Amino acid sequence: MTYGILMAGGIGSRFWPRSREAYPKQFLNVFGSTSLLQQTFARIEPLIPAARNYVVTHERYTALTNRQLPHVHVLAEPISRNTAPCIAFAAIVLRAQDKDATMVVLPADHQIHDEYQFRAVLEVAIEKAQAPGTLVTIGIKPSYAATGYGYIQYDGPTSERVRAYPVKTFAEKPNLATAERFLDSGDFLWNSGIFVWRADTILEKMKQHLPGIFEAFEKAASALGTPQEGEAIKAAYLRSTRISVDYGVMERAKNVHVVPGAFGWNDIGDWRAVYDLSQKNNHGNVLHNQVIVHDAGRCMVHGGSRLVVLVGTHDLLVVDTDDALLICHRENAQQVKNVVEYLHARQLTEFV
Amino acid sequence: MTYGILMAGGIGSRFWPRSREAYPKQFLNVFGSTSLLQQTFARIEPLIPAARNYVVTHERYTALTNRQLPHVHVLAEPISRNTAPCIAFAAIVLRAQDKDATMVVLPADHQIHDEYQFRAVLEVAIEKAQAPGTLVTIGIKPSYAATGYGYIQYDGPTSERVRAYPVKTFAEKPNLATAERFLDSGDFLWNSGIFVWRADTILEKMKQHLPGIFEAFEKAASALGTPQEGEAIKAAYLRSTRISVDYGVMERAKNVHVVPGAFGWNDIGDWRAVYDLSQKNNHGNVLHNQVIVHDAGRCMVHGGSRLVVLVGTHDLLVVDTDDALLICHRENAQQVKNVVEYLHARQLTEFV
Numbered sequence: 031m032t033y034g035i036l037m038a039g040g041i042g043s044r045f046w047p048r049s050r051e052a053y054p055k056q057f058l059n060v061f062g063s064t065s066l067l068q069q070t071f072a073r074i075e076p077l078i079p080a081a082r083n084y085v086v087t088h089e090r091y092t093a094l095t096n097r098q099l100p101h102v103h104v105l106a107e108p109i110s111r112n113t114a115p116c117i118a119f120a121a122i123v124l125r126a127q128d129k130d131a132t133m134v135v136l137p138a139d140h141q142i143h144d145e146y147q148f149r150a151v152l153e154v155a156i157e158k159a160q161a162p163g164t165l166v167t168i169g170i171k172p173s174y175a176a177t178g179y180g181y182i183q184y185d186g187p188t189s190e191r192v193r194a195y196p197v198k199t200f201a202e203k204p205n206l207a208t209a210e211r212f213l214d215s216g217d218f219l220w221n222s223g224i225f226v227w228r229a230d231t232i233l234e235k236m237k238q239h240l241p242g243i244f245e246a247f248e249k250a251a252s253a254l255g256t257p258q259e260g261e262a263i264k265a266a267y268l269r270s271t272r273i274s275v276d277y278g279v280m281e282r283a284k285n286v287h288v289v290p291g292a293f294g295w296n297d298i299g300d301w302r303a304v305y306d307l308s309q310k311n312n313h314g315n316v317l318h319n320q321v322i323v324h325d326a327g328r329c330m331v332h333g334g335s336r337l338v339v340l341v342g343t344h345d346l347l348v349v350d351t352d353d354a355l356l357i358c359h360r361e362n363a364q365q366v367k368n369v370v371e372y373l374h375a376r377q378l379t380e381f382v
Numbered sequence: 383m384t385y386g387i388l389m390a391g392g393i394g395s396r397f398w399p400r401s402r403e404a405y406p407k408q409f410l411n412v413f414g415s416t417s418l419l420q421q422t423f424a425r426i427e428p429l430i431p432a433a434r435n436y437v438v439t440h441e442r443y444t445a446l447t448n449r450q451l452p453h454v455h456v457l458a459e460p461i462s463r464n465t466a467p468c469i470a471f472a473a474i475v476l477r478a479q480d481k482d483a484t485m486v487v488l489p490a491d492h493q494i495h496d497e498y499q500f501r502a503v504l505e506v507a508i509e510k511a512q513a514p515g516t517l518v519t520i521g522i523k524p525s526y527a528a529t530g531y532g533y534i535q536y537d538g539p540t541s542e543r544v545r546a547y548p549v550k551t552f553a554e555k556p557n558l559a560t561a562e563r564f565l566d567s568g569d570f571l572w573n574s575g576i577f578v579w580r581a582d583t584i585l586e587k588m589k590q591h592l593p594g595i596f597e598a599f600e601k602a603a604s605a606l607g608t609p610q611e612g613e614a615i616k617a618a619y620l621r622s623t624r625i626s627v628d629y630g631v632m633e634r635a636k637n638v639h640v641v642p643g644a645f646g647w648n649d650i651g652d653w654r655a656v657y658d659l660s661q662k663n664n665h666g667n668v669l670h671n672q673v674i675v676h677d678a679g680r681c682m683v684h685g686g687s688r689l690v691v692l693v694g695t696h697d698l699l700v701v702d703t704d705d706a707l708l709i710c711h712r713e714n715a716q717q718v719k720n721v722v723e724y725l726h727a728r729q730l731t732e733f734v
Contacts, residue, residue: 341708357700359696369676
């Protein structure tokens with residue numbers, strides 16, 4: 031059977047001050063009325079019913095997850111260790127109840143425009159992933175020379191039809207010149223971080239490429255469903271290194287395939303991405319809550335409880351909360367995470 | 383005897399949101415620890431003791447004025463009608479108790495660096511103003527081609543010594559080219575709005591040039607010190623037109639003299655002026671209260687109760703209060719008053 035694994039463990043520090051450790055971005059409704067996590071679930075549910083979906087997140091977010099997705103299982107991580115341990119945890123849980131379990135791994139902070147095309151692409155990936163030993167990833171046909179995404183080089187495309195192709199290489203985030211070469215070449219895709227594979231297959235690959243993590247979770251597997259489960263999982267995380275499944279497995283493994291998709295995908299990485307994807311007025315402004323603008327353009331304001339007035343400003347991202355206010359130039363949105371690091375370094379933890 | 387008349391009737395809408403109708407700029411300490419009004423009083427007190435100083439302000443600010451300057455008299459205006467009625471009111475009050483009263487009229491929103499030089503200039507002006515029929519104004523030797531001030535053309539200077547000179551003409555705020563001509567000519571001064579004259583003299587000049595206002599206040603004069611005083615003053619204001627003493631009297635009168643001064647004068651007109659006059663750090667930032675900056679320069683933040691974070695911003699004026707936040711480009715500071723007008727027009731009076 032097929033299962034959904036929604037990865038919602040991040041703290042989204044680039045969305046400070048709206049995103050706090052107590053309430054990270056994937057639980058926020060930065061667009062419309064539901065959260066990024068709820069939108070991720072709503073997209074997959076027509077393919078995988080609620081009872082076969084699992085949210086993997088830090089244990090401090092268990093209650094929050096249950097409130098937003100009451101019908102979905104939660105796998106609580108005792109500590110955050112990037113995606114490889116997270117996926118190992120999900121894999122041993124699924125394998126224990128279904129030896130033929132296939133996992134659809136979905137980051138919980140994406141925006142996707144064409145859900146139907148998205149599910150059509152997943153169905154092809156799921157079918158391909160039935161073959162033991164096969165890892166499948168979803169690649170996005172690039173619409174511009176993005177420098178903020180990793181890339182996948184593949185053998186194709188040989189047809190317009192949605193199908194899987196062998197992966198040649200994975201490439202880190204490129205500089206602009208390289209990104210433009212990738213775009214022109216036609217055989218590079220954006221790495222979406224969406225994966226499909228059998229639970230036993232990914233564990234087998236981890237045994238090869240991440241033996242430490244594999245052994246830690248194999249050891250914990252025997253305790254699943256016993257009173258010792260919590261302690262065993264905690265021990266497994268403590269023994270695991272902090273590493274992503276891309277770097278730890280995908281870039282090293284054989285028999286990796288990619289299904290190219292064109293369904294209007296965006297990784298909501300920072301406030302600038304929210305601005306780019308938001309509906310703008312004819313001055314290019316995006317204004318939420320009580321805002322007055324005078325000679326201002328290309329600004330986004332996520333207001334709080336107070337009146338916000340912009341006079342003569344351009345290209346600003348303004349996020350107002352009760353205890354903290356961010357005013358950021360649109361081109362500097364990535365640096366917001368540095369501010370959160372600074373707040374930690376300065377022990378200003380009431381703001382993080 | 384000589385008396386101080388501190389004009390503190392304005393609402394300072396260009397200092398919104400810190401300046402509110404309930405608490406205007408002259409009562410705020412935008413610099414240091416005392417308000418602009420208290421600083422104005424402190425400058426004049428060595429020359430004119432507290433008991434001979436009067437603050438003319440709207441009646442709604444009487445309590446506020448008494449709190450800030452407990453030893454100074456308050457003349458409460460029932461409505462605001464610019465400076466001519468304000469000065470007529472003060473003149474009839476002084477004349478009633480001292481037929482030889484000389485008035486030193488001081489706007490309450492100036493910043494002056496050299497107090498000693500300032501008082502030396504005033505002493506020369508006071509002496510000159512003893513001659514009946516003489517109006518004396520203080521002119522500021524211009525330090526640059528300012529377009530935000532009115533100018534005074536005078537006959538001089540003929541010596542370095544501080545002395546009074548006849549005024550040729552008053553000029554409105556000029557454009558930059560004209561301001562540069564004024565600066566080069568050497569016989570133009572900034573119009574400071576500081577005046578010295580005998581009470582009977584200014585009333586005599588008003589009889590000539592502003593007969594309506596003159597008659598209104600002459601009529602009220604007879605009621606001073608009686609239970610009818612309040613009603614009589616209110617009637618005088620209601621009968622008075624809204625006009626400045628510069629336009630209504632100075633520009634039309636004969637026998638007007640100016641004493642040029644060089645004591646580091648600034649008219650604190652808007653937030654940009656506050657920035658210009660504030661001590662800056664080596665990124666050109668002026669930061670009050672809890673502020674964190676990352677790649678930001680030439681910004682001023684008057685923070686409130688919350689943390690303010692700037693990322694990658696330049697040339698911004700940020701003023702944070704509990705119910706309203708202003709983010710203004712430094713070049714647009716003058717337009718803040720338009721926002722206040724807009725708030726009135728939209729009935730958003732809780733914010734003004």
